[in-house]
Amino acid sequence: MSTHQRSDIMLSPGGEQPGREESTMEFAMKMFDIVKAGFVCMAMSVGSRAGLFEAMGRLEEPATCQEIADAAGMRVRYVREWVGAMATSGVIDVVDVEKETFFLPRHRIPILLSQFRRSVTPFCxxxxxxxxxxxxxxxxxxxxxxxxxxxxxxxxxxxxxxxxxxxxxxxxxxxxxxxxxxxxxxxxxxxxxxxxxxxxxxxxxxxxxxxxxxxxxxxxxxxxxxxxxxxxxxxxxxxxxxxxxxxxxxxxxxxxxxxxxxxxxxxxxxxxxxxxxxxxxxxxxxxxxxxxxxxxxxxxxxxxxxxxxxxxxxxxxxxxxxxxxxxxxxxxxxxxxxxxxxxxxxxxxxxxxxxxxxxxxxxxxxxxxxxxxxx
Ligand SMILES: C[S@@+](CC[C@H](N)C(=O)[O-])C[C@H]1O[C@@H](n2cnc3c(N)ncnc32)[C@H](O)[C@@H]1O
CATH class of the missing domain: 3.40.50.150 (Vaccinia Virus protein VP39)
Incomplete structure (x- = not known):
């Protein structure tokens, strides 16, 4: 490996263990995280534009997809898929597995509702x-x-x-x-x-x-x-x-x-x-x-x-x-x-x-x- 290639690895952000060769699988996982984030970012943008984060912010109790859709005045079929993307990526929480209820914890509201300064959704x-x-x-x-x-x-x-x-x-x-x-x-x-x-x-x-x-x-x-x-x-x-x-x-x-x-x-x-x-x-x-x-x-x-x-x-x-x-x-x-x-x-x-x-x-x-x- 040339000095140049070597220094690429040493400089990689997140390359916490300098000197150790990165495996193909480690690199693949890193790339998968990037791809996953890209997909979730688009789903977050859609939810933000549709007003779904605001709707979930208004719900003070865990809710089913149907209840979220009703509260937002939206089609449940689309809300369900969005909830799936948000819940599986850890943006919102699953509260009751049996009833399939979901909740947006209060401390996440300033990060997700677009009117807050620290919100990430305008960037999505x-x-x-x-x-x-x-x-x-x-x-x-x-x-x-x-x-x-x-x-x-x-x-x-x-x-x-x-x-x-x-x-x-x-x-x-x-x-x-x-x-x-x-x-x-x-x-x-x-x-x-x-x-x-x-x-x-x-x-x-x-x-x-x-x-x-x-x-x-x-x-x-x-x-x-x-x-x-x-x-x-x-x-x-x-x-x-x-x-x-x-x-x-x-x-x-x-x-x-x-x-x-x-x-x-x-x-x-x-x-x-x-x-x-x-x-x-x-x-x-x-x-x-x-x-x-x-x-x-x-x-x-x-x-x-x-x-x-x-x-x-x-x-x-x-x-x-x-x-x-x-x-x-x-x-x-x-x-x-x-x-x-x-x-x-x-x-x-x-x-x-x-x-x-x-x-x-x-x-x-x-x-x-x-x-x-x-x-
Ligand atoms: C990244 S935006 C920033 C806008 C604003 N200053 C802000 O901070 O939100 C860059 C802005 O520069 C404007 N712009 C680009 N080229 C320009 C030019 N030659 N004359 C005037 N405005 C220009 C764009 O239309 C755009 O609104």
Missing amino acids: QLADCFAQATGEVVKCFAKDGPTGVPYSTYSTLQDVMYLVRRSHHEDTLVDHFIPTIKGLQEKLESGIHVIDIGCGRAAPSLILASRFPNSTFYGIDLDPKAMAAATKEASAEELTNTCFETHDAAKLPADWSNKFDYVTAFDAIHDVAFPEDALSEVRRILKPGGLFSLVEIKGNSKISENIGNPFGPVMYSTSLLHCVPVSMHFKGGKGLGTIWGKQSVCSMLQEAGFRVLGVMDVPEVPEECHYLCQN
């Missing part, structure tokens, strides 16, 4: 959303195939991203994230212009606009439907200090030069086809001395340095199924990928002319990294 829905594109992604591998996949393929993306983000930002943005930037809270209270780039359905802007009524919160995104949804939500929340517009981050309105005091980009720049242009636009629209918070997935630029990163498998898969294809769909698109990594992020920021004031953890969000920059 995200995987489900990306699964819509697998056929098209396969074609992209061919040298004469398409270079990428259009956003239109991911029909549920914006709604699912909003589900993934909103409760997270609600719990962390104002109380934990903003205070990490010295003096920002006071400026937001007195009134400044803020813009979020690639904002999707604009969860952060909506939250900040409600908390800081003297400031004005803009958001831009390529997706007009996301902008319409954000505008609708702002009006439902009776916010008068927001403005959501459809623009390409790489080509912002000419009259926005020196307009903003603070710019944010949450998990968006790596999806942009021309990120260098977007960063130079951020500099143009920022006032001199203005701040830019670039939040990206934490990781190193080299794959080998991400082995053991617990978020690595999810992030590289997200990148493969969505981030790279949507960026490279545009002719000449860069396709940075989700884990373009600290080294590449810092060098692109510096090349754009930013002063990187700090590279920080994002409080309460271990998979993300905050690059605080000044114009």
Whole structure:
């Protein structure tokens, strides 16, 4: 065995006994766990979208499939199969074997009901959303195939991203994230212009606009439907200090030069086809001395340095199924990928002319990294 192959085994996450050869059967079991998790993940997404976890959360006693179906107002034949997938994978418990009753223990509710910050089911829905594109992604591998996949393929993306983000930002943005930037809270209270780039359905802007009524919160995104949804939500929340517009981050309105005091980009720049242009636009629209918070997935630029990163498998898969294809769909698109990594992020920021004031953890969000920059 070559040194190179040997080091692959030594570096394998979960290879708890370094130095011992992994058997074929051990590897097969590891692979089976991955396959099983993929199937269960899809069943969890279906249950989450259908409202079954919520229905089980409302049931205070163990229930049969018929009782669960009745409580949820659903067809028992489908509920039974879903219960089977959940019970055999340990997501819900079998309580009475004779009567076949099932229960969702209370401590699992925050992990399974999508409105909770620590819920995993929005991520199941995200995987489900990306699964819509697998056929098209396969074609992209061919040298004469398409270079990428259009956003239109991911029909549920914006709604699912909003589900993934909103409760997270609600719990962390104002109380934990903003205070990490010295003096920002006071400026937001007195009134400044803020813009979020690639904002999707604009969860952060909506939250900040409600908390800081003297400031004005803009958001831009390529997706007009996301902008319409954000505008609708702002009006439902009776916010008068927001403005959501459809623009390409790489080509912002000419009259926005020196307009903003603070710019944010949450998990968006790596999806942009021309990120260098977007960063130079951020500099143009920022006032001199203005701040830019670039939040990206934490990781190193080299794959080998991400082995053991617990978020690595999810992030590289997200990148493969969505981030790279949507960026490279545009002719000449860069396709940075989700884990373009600290080294590449810092060098692109510096090349754009930013002063990187700090590279920080994002409080309460271990998979993300905050690059605080000044114009
Ligand atoms: C992963 S999502 C993140 C959305 C949001 N910031 C969040 O944290 O939920 C990336 C967003 O970037 C947007 N986007 C991609 N390329 C863009 C571009 N060139 N200009 C503006 N927005 C873009 C996408 O439409 C998408 O809403």
